[in-house]
Amino acid sequence: NAGVMQNPRHLVRRRGQEARLRCSPMKGHSHVYWYRQLPEEGLKFMVYLQKENIIDESGMPKERFSAEFPKEGPSILRIQQVVRGDSAAYFCASSWDRRDQPQHFGDGTRLSIL
Amino acid sequence: AQKITQTQPGMFVQEKEAVTLDCTYDTSDQSYGLFWYKQPSSGEMIFLIYQGSYDEQNATEGRYSLNFQKARKSANLVISASQLGDSAMYFCAMRVAYRGSTLGRLYFGRGTQLTVWP
Numbered sequence: 001n002a003g004v005m006q007n008p009r010h011l012v013r014r015r016g017q018e019a020r021l022r023c024s025p026m027k028g029h030s031h032v033y034w035y036r037q038l039p040e041e042g043l044k045f046m047v048y049l050q051k052e053n054i055i056d057e058s059g060m061p062k063e064r065f066s067a068e069f070p071k072e073g074p075s076i077l078r079i080q081q082v083v084r085g086d087s088a089a090y091f092c093a094s095s096w097d098r099r100d101q102p103q104h105f106g107d108g109t110r111l112s113i114l
Numbered sequence: 115a116q117k118i119t120q121t122q123p124g125m126f127v128q129e130k131e132a133v134t135l136d137c138t139y140d141t142s143d144q145s146y147g148l149f150w151y152k153q154p155s156s157g158e159m160i161f162l163i164y165q166g167s168y169d170e171q172n173a174t175e176g177r178y179s180l181n182f183q184k185a186r187k188s189a190n191l192v193i194s195a196s197q198l199g200d201s202a203m204y205f206c207a208m209r210v211a212y213r214g215s216t217l218g219r220l221y222f223g224r225g226t227q228l229t230v231w232p
Binding site: 035041042043055089091093095097099100103107 | 149211223
C-alpha cells in the first residue's frame with residue numbers, strides 16, 4: 001500500500017509567485033489534513049478536508065491561502081503571492097473515518113521563498 | 115482550549131537504556147485521542163503509538179509504551195532498550211472531536227529532541 005504522497009518534495013518560489021502543493025491520501029482514506037512546520041517548532045494545523053468539502057479551516061490564513069480536495073484527484077494547498085514568511089515545511093496527513101486510527105503523514109513539501 | 119505541553123527540549127540516553135519523554139495535555143473534552151510521532155532528521159513524520167481517553171490499559175507497541183495518567187492529564191512515552199536509530203524529534207499530539215464528529219485536527223507539542231549515545 002502506498003503511503004501519503006506529497007509532491008513536490010522541495011519547491012522554490014520567488015516572492016509574489018504562486019505555490020501549489022499536492023497531496024494524494026492513502027488508499028481508502030477520505031479525510032485530509034494540512035499542517036505547517038516552521039524550523040524548531042511543532043506542526044501547526046491549517047485545514048481539514050473531506051472529499052469536496054472543507055470541514056475546518058480555522059488554522060489557515062484568511063488571505064492568499066486556499067485548499068481543496070476534489071472528488072477526483074489529489075488535495076491541493078495553494079499559496080498565492082508568496083512572501084518570505086511562507087517558507088516552511090508543509091505536511092499533509094490522511095486518515096480513515098475512525099477515532100482510534102492515526103493520521104498518516106506524507107514526507108512533506110519544503111517550500112523556500114527567494 | 116486544547117493544549118499539549120512537552121517540557122523537555124532535549125533528552126539524552128545511553129544505548130540499551132530506557133527513556134521517558136514527558137507530555138501533558140489540557141482539554142475539557144471527555145473523548146480524545148493521544149498520539150506520539152517520531153520525526154528523524156530526514157523530516158518525515160512516523161506514527162508510533164495511540165491512546166484513547168477511554169482506554170483503561172496503557173498502550174504498547176513493541177519497544178514503545180504510553181504511560182497514561184488521566185487524572186494528571188499526562189501521556190508520557192517510554193522507549194525501552196534505546197537504539198541509536200531512536201535519535202530523533204518526538205512529538206506528542208492530541209485529537210478531539212470537531213463539532214460532534216469523531217475526528218478532528220491534531221494539536222502538537224513543541225517536541226523533544228532525543229539523542230541516543232553509544
